[in-house]
Amino acid sequence: MKIMTRVFGLLLLSSLLALAGCFSLSRDAPATRYYVLDGGREALGGEEAAVVVGLRSPRIAEYLATPFIVLRSGPNRIDFSQFHRWGEGLAPGVNRAVAGQMMAQAPLLRVEVAPWPGGVRPDYLIQIHLTRFEGVARDDPGASQGEAHLNASWEILRGEDGVRIAQGTTEVRESGWTIGDFDELVTLLEAGLGPLALELVAAIRATGSP
Numbered sequence: 001m002k003i004m005t006r007v008f009g010l011l012l013l014s015s016l017l018a019l020a021g022c023f024s025l026s027r028d029a030p031a032t033r034y035y036v037l038d039g040g041r042e043a044l045g046g047e048e049a050a051v052v053v054g055l056r057s058p059r060i061a062e063y064l065a066t067p068f069i070v071l072r073s074g075p076n077r078i079d080f081s082q083f084h085r086w087g088e089g090l091a092p093g094v095n096r097a098v099a100g101q102m103m104a105q106a107p108l109l110r111v112e113v114a115p116w117p118g119g120v121r122p123d124y125l126i127q128i129h130l131t132r133f134e135g136v137a138r139d140d141p142g143a144s145q146g147e148a149h150l151n152a153s154w155e156i157l158r159g160e161d162g163v164r165i166a167q168g169t170t171e172v173r174e175s176g177w178t179i180g181d182f183d184e185l186v187t188l189l190e191a192g193l194g195p196l197a198l199e200l201v202a203a204i205r206a207t208g209s210p
Helices: 002-028 090-105 182-205
Strands: 033-035 051-055 068-074 077-086 109-113 124-136 145-158 164-178
Touching: 033 182, 051 090, 068 182, 090 109, 090 124, 090 182, 124 164, 124 182, 145 182, 164 182
Parallel strands: 033 077, 051 109, 051 124, 068 124
Antiparallel strands: 068 077, 124 145, 145 164
């Protein structure tokens, strides 16, 4: 009986020490930080806008549909930044930012994001397929500089009948990311949405719209 009691005591002590270690690691862990994309400049189209555009919810690559900001270190290797996370779903954040940048570039556009208000009948519908939206760093412990990488295919449909009238792919690589600086990375990723918005506006204008 004494042996059993001693064994039980040792097991209990080991468990308590392990638990204390977990609490210690938890206390020493970095604070989790959350990031959102800006909505663009306040140059928004109003009720008098000549053209109404509806942005459907973007289709996001499955590995990007996570609260963790994604880092890529090789063609087939990605990491999820445990302590740096999106403060909202990536799809609505991207949609809001693209809408704001489109309206800043073309004040005669009114861009509504899904789900748009009842009664709104967009002249054009846009579907974005986001396949890259991440930081890129070489798999090298000594590397200090990386880049932000965005890749998105898109299509524009006529609102009245859903006929596709334009499509394309936008790829942006923004260099100058100091690896580990996530404020800078999010700023560069957001900057990459500018060329995407510009190409969407240009495609709509090519149809003869203002």
